[in-house]
Amino acid sequence: MIAFPPRPLRAVTAAVVAAAVVLAGCAGAAPGSGAGAGVGAAVRAPMARGPFVSAANPLAVEAGLRVLREGGSAVDAAVAVQAVLGLVEPQSSGLGGGAFMMVFDAASGEVTSYDGRETAPSAATPELFFDNGRPLGFGEAVLSGRSTGAPGAVAMLAMAQAEHGRLPWSALFGDAERLAREGFVVSPRLAGFIAATRGQARTRWANAYFTRADGERLVAGDVLRNPAYAETVAELAAGGAEVFYRGRIAREIAATVAGDPRPGALTVEDIAAYQPIERGALCRPYRIYVVCVPPPPSSGVAVLQLLAMAERTPDISLGADSAAAWTAFARLQRLMYADRDRYVADPGFVRVPVQGLLDPGYTAARAALAPGLTGAAEAGTPPGGVLAGPDATNEPAGTSHFVIIDARGNAVSMTTTVESVFGSGRMAAGFFLNNQLTDFSFTPTRDGGAPAANAAAAGKRPRSSMSPTLILDREGRLVGALGSPGGSSILAYNARALIAILDWGLPVQSAFDLPNLVARGDGFGADTERFSDDLRAGLAAHGVTLRPNDSETSGLHGGIWREGPNGWGWDGGADDRREGVAREEAVGSRE
Numbered sequence: 113m114i115a116f117p118p119r120p121l122r123a124v125t126a127a128v129v130a131a132a133v134v135l136a137g138c139a140g141a142a143p144g145s146g147a148g149a150g151v152g153a154a155v156r157a158p159m160a161r162g163p164f165v166s167a168a169n170p171l172a173v174e175a176g177l178r179v180l181r182e183g184g185s186a187v188d189a190a191v192a193v194q195a196v197l198g199l200v201e202p203q204s205s206g207l208g209g210g211a212f213m214m215v216f217d218a219a220s221g222e223v224t225s226y227d228g229r230e231t232a233p234s235a236a237t238p239e240l241f242f243d244n245g246r247p248l249g250f251g252e253a254v255l256s257g258r259s260t261g262a263p264g265a266v267a268m269l270a271m272a273q274a275e276h277g278r279l280p281w282s283a284l285f286g287d288a289e290r291l292a293r294e295g296f297v298v299s300p301r302l303a304g305f306i307a308a309t310r311g312q313a314r315t316r317w318a319n320a321y322f323t324r325a326d327g328e329r330l331v332a333g334d335v336l337r338n339p340a341y342a343e344t345v346a347e348l349a350a351g352g353a354e355v356f357y358r359g360r361i362a363r364e365i366a367a368t369v370a371g372d373p374r375p376g377a378l379t380v381e382d383i384a385a386y387q388p389i390e391r392g393a394l395c396r397p398y399r400i401y402v403v404c405v406p407p408p409p410s411s412g413v414a415v416l417q418l419l420a421m422a423e424r425t426p427d428i429s430l431g432a433d434s435a436a437a438w439t440a441f442a443r444l445q446r447l448m449y450a451d452r453d454r455y456v457a458d459p460g461f462v463r464v465p466v467q468g469l470l471d472p473g474y475t476a477a478r479a480a481l482a483p484g485l486t487g488a489a490e491a492g493t494p495p496g497g498v499l500a501g502p503d504a505t506n507e508p509a510g511t512s513h514f515v516i517i518d519a520r521g522n523a524v525s526m527t528t529t530v531e532s533v534f535g536s537g538r539m540a541a542g543f544f545l546n547n548q549l550t551d552f553s554f555t556p557t558r559d560g561g562a563p564a565a566n567a568a569a570a571g572k573r574p575r576s577s578m579s580p581t582l583i584l585d586r587e588g589r590l591v592g593a594l595g596s597p598g599g600s601s602i603l604a605y606n607a608r609a610l611i612a613i614l615d616w617g618l619p620v621q622s623a624f625d626l627p628n629l630v631a632r633g634d635g636f637g638a639d640t641e642r643f644s645d646d647l648r649a650g651l652a653a654h655g656v657t658l659r660p661n662d663s664e665t666s667g668l669h670g671g672i673w674r675e676g677p678n679g680w681g682w683d684g685g686a687d688d689r690r691e692g693v694a695r696e697e698a699v700g701s702r703e
Contacts, residue, residue, distance in 0.1 A: 163696065165189065195207070209529050215276060226272045232568055238556035257378070317537060344541045392407065418448040445603075462565045468496040667690040
């Protein structure tokens with residue numbers, strides 16, 4: 113396996129969570145009263161435990177449950193789920209991409225985040241996507257070799273599994289190898305992306321993979337085999353992550369990146385040098401709960417900022433049928449996105465004012481601006497913030513999220529991606545390569561201003577909207593977990609789900625089924641068809657005119673530990689905009 117660096121000061125324990133609640137000056141209701149009561153933290157509940165898996169494809173869910181049945185941990189199951197998702201849902205994630213993972217350790221109460229975000233090659237400069245002194249068009253950049261960073265998902269999973277695994281690494285790839293060799297049925301959603309007439313679905317790599325022997329394009333119901341992927345996961349199982357980063361697979365990745373059009377500079381040395389990072393968790397109170405997300409370069413801090421502002425905004429609590437609540441939510445988003453876009457980036461390269469963005473005085477002042485906000489918001493100046501240049505990042509679609517709880521109560525919340533649909537459209541060793549580097553700001557400065565925080569640099573990780581979430585009670589015990597894909601809209605999707613579950617008290621599936629409303633800049637993107645006529649009219653009366661969202665739609669997956677008619681268990685959900693399921697398997701009594 114890869115030799116990982118020594119562990120830093122990392123995990124958040126129940127005691128630290130309690131201290132964070134006090135330091136944040138939280139004025140939330142006492143347990144058992146107020147908004148969100150009854151979700152599982154409001155009364156003394158038995159320990160939350162599984163097996164429970166919620167993911168975007170039933171084959172991946174079954175692979176995870178199989179590992180849990182065999183005594184594996186939540187992190188063990190995450191390896192299996194990712195290996196299968198990368199095969200059956202290649203438009204969204206895979207071995208050639210990156211991820212962020214949140215882990216809850218039931219025995220110690222520790223919450224840890226793992227950063228598997230890709231890194232730019234050593235030859236990268238702030239003008240990574242410039243040609244002849246001008247930025248490339250976004251589509252040209254995605255399809256170029258320049259868009260691919262050193263993949264991080266495999267190394268991140270190996271690091272987490274070395275610390276939290278119970279089964280041998282070699283036992284975690286059986287479903288993925290079998291499905292790749294024997295074939296799997298192409299789902300309607302995958303078939304829809306295969307049918308695209310341009311972009312990544314029509315590269316020479318994708319054309320070879322998605323064309324049948326009779327020359328016709330694959331359609332839903334066809335069986336797709338991938339012997340190259342089977343060989344890759346078999347090598348991974350036998351040799352560990354080391355074979356991915358220092359062997360045939362790395363050579364194939366580098367060779368593919370170096371091909372036309374517009375070859376990239378990622379080398380086998382860049383791939384071998386990749387290191388995941390164990391960063392610790394960023395936790396803050398919301399109502400009677402504590403919400404934990406990864407720190408930057410994840411944008412989880414922005415979700416926490418929005419929740420902090422929501423606690424200062426009474427209209428938020430009016431519920432899912434209130435146009436005033438949705439309007440307030442949209443205005444808070446505009447403030448949140450303005451700050452996120454200006455400040456959040458790789459903390460190894462820029463100073464990210466995390467504590468300032470979450471400072472109670474700052475979030476109260478930002479929330480006070482919301483009622484009068486009629487257009488795009490300007491970034492504020494949080495304590496410790498140094499105003500950076502305007503951002504020019506275009507964050508497209510192509511991501512997945514899953515949640516796993518094992519029988520001991522350990523939990524994983526993981527968001528994983530190859531960035532755009534089918535990543536860069538290039539394949540190596542049976543999987544698609546990421547186009548993660550297009551998550552950097554294409555223009556490193558704007559109009560002679562200061563450098564953009566999210567400008568490219570050698571070895572830098574692009575900012576990410578991925579924000580996998582864990583929910584604890586005020587004693588630091590697991591209550592739930594969720595997350596979503598969606599490009600920059602992830603922040604809106606996750607925040608809406610958290611408010612709907614924890615504040616409005618909705619069942620998880622009902623919360624996931626709600627319409628999406630995304631307010632970044634001066635527009636309002638939405639699942640317009642999911643808003644009732646009355647609610648749409650009410651929003652328009654508040655100045656919120658909806659248009660179809662131009663980002664990837666949500667793919668929320670997760671669950672909340674609740675008491676039901678048959679005792680305590682997982683109220684799980686799988687976004688009906690995807691093809692996933694949420695499944696719980698009983699293990700003994702939960703009374």
